[in-house]
Amino acid sequence: DYMKDIRKKGSEIIDKARLEHKQIIVLAGRPYHLDPEVNHGINKLITSLGAAVISEDIIAARTKKQPVDVLNQWTYHARLYSAAEYVTTQADMNLVQLVSFGCGLDAVTTDEVRSILEKHGKIYTQIKIDEITNLGAVKIRLRSLFAALEQ
Template sequence: FTKKMTAVMEREFGPIPHGEIKAAVEAAYGEYERHMKQIREKGAEIMAAARKEGRRIIVLAGRPYHVDPEVNHGIDTLITQFGAAVVTEDSVSQLAEPFKTTVLNQWTYHARLYAAAKYCCSQPDMDLVQLVSFGCGVDAITTDETREILREGGKLYTQLKIDEITNLGAVRIRLRSLFAALEEQEET
C-alpha cells in the first residue's frame, strides 16, 4: 500500500519523502486498529448488558454510510424500542470462525457481514437485520449469501431496503413481525 500511495501522491503532488508517506500509512492503520478495538469493546459491553438483562441482541448490518441517521432513518432506535440491544457487524465479525462462502468473498465489508451472520447463528439470543441500498449493485449478492448463511444456521433473515423508506411505519411493521416470529420460535 505504501508503494502504491507513494506513486499516487507523487503523480499528483510531485516528490514526497518516502518516510513521510510511510509514517502517514502507519499512523492511519494504527488509528484504524484503535477505532476497531473501541467498536468491539463497546459491542462486547452492550452484549454483556443485554445478556444480563435477558434482552435480545440485533446485529444491525449495513454499509458504513448506513450509520448516518439521515440515511438509516433511526432504525437502530426503533429496534431498541422493541427492547433489543443493537450492535454492528463490526463489533462481532471477528468472533466467527473462518468459513467458506458460496460467493467470491473479496470485499472487507462483505467478509464482515458474512462473518457476523455466521456468528449470529451460534448465539441463541442474537439475530441480524441487514440494511441494503439497491443503488449499490453488489447488495443483490450480499443479501442472497447472508440469507443463506442465516437460513443454514436456523435464523430468520430480515432485510430493510433503505432507499425504499418513505416513512417508518412500514419499517416498524417489519420489525414487529420479526420480533413476533422470534418469540414464536422461542415458544416452540
C-alpha cells in the same frame, strides 16, 4: 485503537442485553447505512422495541472465516458473512441487513447472508433503506421479526 474501543463497547452492550434478557440485533449495513440521516434512525426504532443493537463489525472477528458460495474480495462482505456466521451460534442474536436498491453488490450479499442464516434456522430480515418514506413499514417488519422469535 478505534476498532478495539468499538469492540469493547459492543461487548458491554451484549453483556448488558444478556443480563436483561433482551434480544440482540446485529444491524448490518455498508458504513454509510449506519448514518442516522441515511437509515432514518432504525437503530433507535429497534431499541424502542426492546432489543439491543450492535453493528456487524463488533462481532465479525469472533468467528473464523467460513467458506462462502460467492467470490469474496471485499472487506465489508467478509465482515458481513463472518457476522452472519457468528449470529447463527448465538440464540439471543439476530441480524437485520440494511441494503440500498441501487447498489448491485447488495444483491450478492443478501443472497449469501440469507443462505448463511437460514441454513442454521435463523430468520433473515432485510430493510431497503432507500425505499423508506416513513418508519411505519419498518416498524411492522421488525415487530413481525420479534413476534416470530418469541414463538
